[in-house]
Amino acid sequence: MITIKPILISISVVIFFAVVGNIFVGDALTVWYANLNKPWYLVPLWIFIVVGVLYYIMSGFILYRQIINISESKWRKIALILTISMLIGNELW
Secondary structure, rough: OOOHHHHHHHHHHHHHHHHHHHHHOOOOOOOOHHHHHOOOOOOEEOOOOOOOOHHHHHHHHHHHHHHHOOOHHHHHHHHHHHHHHHHHHHOOO
């Protein structure tokens, strides 16, 4: 049975980190990144965007599955901490 609360929590967490990441980037994509000397084999920016969207979708799905499938225990807490740490690490790099 699908419950709304875990879905909303998962989506909210992922959107929060996506927005924070966008705030950190600021205008760097249009100013700094656009002016870099890039190698010929670099994939277009739209591919990075698609990969980023897929990353957030998968992260949200993982959070949702952790919330609904792992019973309240130290393992659930560890799994959630590791997933949130992954999201934080992605935004900081």
